[in-house]
Amino acid sequence: MKTLDYLNLNEVKVANVVASLQNLLADFQVYYTNLRGFHWEIKGRGFFVLHEKFESMYDDAAAKIDEIAERILMLGGTPENKFSNYLKVARIPEVSGVSTSRDSVDNILNTYKHFMAEERKLIDLANEANDVVTADLLTGYLKEQEKMVWMLIAFSTKNCCETK
Numbered sequence: 001m002k003t004l005d006y007l008n009l010n011e012v013k014v015a016n017v018v019a020s021l022q023n024l025l026a027d028f029q030v031y032y033t034n035l036r037g038f039h040w041e042i043k044g045r046g047f048f049v050l051h052e053k054f055e056s057m058y059d060d061a062a063a064k065i066d067e068i069a070e071r072i073l074m075l076g077g078t079p080e081n082k083f084s085n086y087l088k089v090a091r092i093p094e095v096s097g098v099s100t101s102r103d104s105v106d107n108i109l110n111t112y113k114h115f116m117a118e119e120r121k122l123i124d125l126a127n128e129a130n131d132v133v134t135a136d137l138l139t140g141y142l143k144e145q146e147k148m149v150w151m152l153i154a155f156s157t158k159n160c161c162e163t164k
């Protein structure tokens with residue numbers, strides 16, 4: 001008895017979706033640990049804002065990690081849980097020692113750029129397999145990330161009266 005049989009999805013067709021979700025899971029795990037580092041190491045005038053913000057962002061990443069892993073299970077795969085294996089396939093680098101607002105926000109913006117490109121590819125793959133639920137899940141991530149990019153850029157933009 002398999003979940004896929006009840007979902008009316010084809011195991012062969014969703015195999016590409018599962019493989020891509022595994023890579024996205026690895027990326028999110030690295031992103032999550034990078035955010036923990038930013039939360040701990042941030043210094044300077046942005047501390048109180050960014051320390052809290054990074055905590056809410058890693059909590060959000062943790063929720064998405066669980067959603068991606070459970071979607072892999074629904075599609076007949078087994079989500080990877082070993083961090084050593086995440087590092088073999090993750091496409092975003094681990095970072096440490098990031099303590100400034102600019103460097104942490106720049107890192108997050110670049111990570112989001114990567115996520116949004118990969119999620120768009122994954123949405124196409126999911127649609128090819130008639131997997132509208134995965135496509136919808138990732139469209140929701142895209143919607144949140146596009147808004148977060150706008151907010152992070154607004155946060156990073158100096159106004160006329162700032163000297164530094």
Ligand SMILES: [Fe+2]
Pocket residue numbers: 039055
């Ligand atoms: Fe904390």
